[in-house]
Each structure stands twice: as C-alpha cells, then as structure tokens.
Amino acid sequence: MKLLYFAWLRTKIGIGSEEIEPPEGVADVAGLLDWLKGRGDGYADALANLSLVRVAVNQEYVALDHPVAPGDEIALFPPVTGG
C-alpha cells in the first residue's frame, strides 16, 4: 500500500510518501498507525497524539476502524487549514 504524509506529519516522519507492506495482522487504520509508530522516532513523534491526525483512505476521510488493504492509498495529515 502507498502511504502519504502531509504538513508536519511529513516533516516529522521525514518523507512525503512510501510504499509499505505491513504484517498480516494489520487490518484497519488503528492497527496500521500502531505498527507505524514502531518504525522509528519520527513516526512515534508524528503519531503521538492521534487527536491531531486525520486519515484518508483512497482520498476519502475515514475513521480509525476503517479497514486497510494492499493497494490502498492512505494519507495521514493534520487538521486542514486552507481557505
């Protein structure tokens, strides 16, 4: 699956996108975020407070219990500040 990071999630994690293959037990967004936190200090820092993280799967906002599957495009970003 493809992961995209924006704004301060991108700067804390250090990259804007990556292709990943999470282990089999990762079935939903919450599981994915848990697994990502263990991938390094930047990830742990970026995902420390999930109330500040918004998630889109295939470009639609989703909740933490939304399923994730191989081939998905999953974006993590802070609350939006456009306009």
Next chain:
Amino acid sequence: MTVRVQQDDFDVGAELAALTEGNHAIGGIASFVGVVREMAGDEKIGAMTLEHYPGMTERALAEIEAEARRRWPLEACLIVHRFGRLEPGDRIVMVATASAHRQAALEACAFLIDWLKTKAPFWKLEETAGGSKWVDARDTDSAATKRWIEE
C-alpha cells in the same frame, strides 16, 4: 460546476464575468476572496506556503460544490484555490455563487468557504522572523462549519 486548484494568481473580475456569461436566469452573484494576512497573532509573517493533497483536493472541493448545489438553487458556482508560496496581500482562494435571487447566492457562498476551510486538504506554513511554523486549525472554523450541519 467549476473547481480549480492552481499555483497562479487569478483575476476576480474575469472569473466572475466568465462564470455568469450568457446566463440571464442569474439575478445575483455573491463572492468571497481570501487573501494572505500580514499578521499571525502578534507576529508578522513574511510569506506562507500552502501545501495540498493533489487528487484529494480536487475531489473534496467537487464534493463541497455538489453539496452546495444540492442545498441551494444555484445557476453557477466557482471555487479557485491556490497553492505554493504566497506573500501578504496575495489572493489565496475565491468562491463565487450565482442564483436567480440573492439569498441562495449569499448563503451558498458562506457555506462553501466555511466547509472548504475544514474539509479541503490544504495546510499553511507561515514564515516569520523566528522561523517557519505550521498553522494550527482554529476552533472557530469548526464552529463555522457546524452551523451548516443539517438537522
């Protein structure tokens, strides 16, 4: 009917003229233009950079526009949002709506900018003398969006 995400500036007069050209059912046009404010709290900003999520941005704006058209009888509707580095005074966003009577245009215009601010995936990075800082989402923006939630 029209959603655009672009780096370049836009001409408000030309956009309004193009939006309504030839449609004589229109009796009123409302517009909102957002510009870069010089002050961020009590700090002066030199510039800001707008980042966005190409693909999802266009999709989110199209959904917001469709929602406005579902709620109000609009003859025409436009959202233009810029990205990239902008300086104080630069235009950021333009929303315009046109309808037979003013109320639909005015309400839909307010709805579009309120919803866009809390739903379209854009993020502002402000540059000040002290360094660069990502802008935090404002509670007042979510409150402004909540007033449009249908019972």
